[in-house]
Each structure stands twice: as C-alpha cells, then as structure tokens.
Amino acid sequence: MNANIGAFEAKAQLSRLLRAVxxxxxxxxxxxxxxxxxxVPHRAESAQGVAAAVAALQxxxxxxxxxxxxxxxxxxxxxx
Numbered sequence: 001m002n003a004n005i006g007a008f009e010a011k012a013q014l015s016r017l018l019r020a021v022x023x024x025x026x027x028x029x030x031x032x033x034x035x036x037x038x039x040v041p042h043r044a045e046s047a048q049g050v051a052a053a054v055a056a057l058q059x060x061x062x063x064x065x066x067x068x069x070x071x072x073x074x075x076x077x078x079x080x
Contacts, residue, residue, distance in 0.1 A: 002028040002038065010039070 010029050027039040
C-alpha cells in the first residue's frame, strides 16, 4: 500500500523519500489531497523480457497479414 504525502512535504523531504523508495517503499504524492503521482522503485527490464517483446512485435505484422511496406506507411502517417 502506498503512503500519501503532500507535494510540499515531498519536496522538503525528497532525500528521505528516495532512500525509502530504494528500500522498496512506495508513495503517492498529492496536491490538495488529490493523487497526482506515484513515487515507486525503478524496475529494470530484464533482457529476456525485452527480447521477447521485440520478437512479438516483429511477428505481429506477419500474424495479422500486414506487409512491411504497410507498416512503414502507418509509421509515416503517425498511426503506429
């Protein structure tokens, strides 16, 4: 569960918050009581996970029957 902390307090205690986040704690930063951001530990992507995602994306056009040229057109048009 995230602990809520106001933006002003988060700014004043950023170093302490970062040390806590390094230890796995999570915080929700609020402005006037409304959640606006989460401060969470960084999650490094594994090389295997990235490789699997790339392979899946490379296979997608073939699975859907979309030619490489069509994909390039989509990219140029801003559709991908």
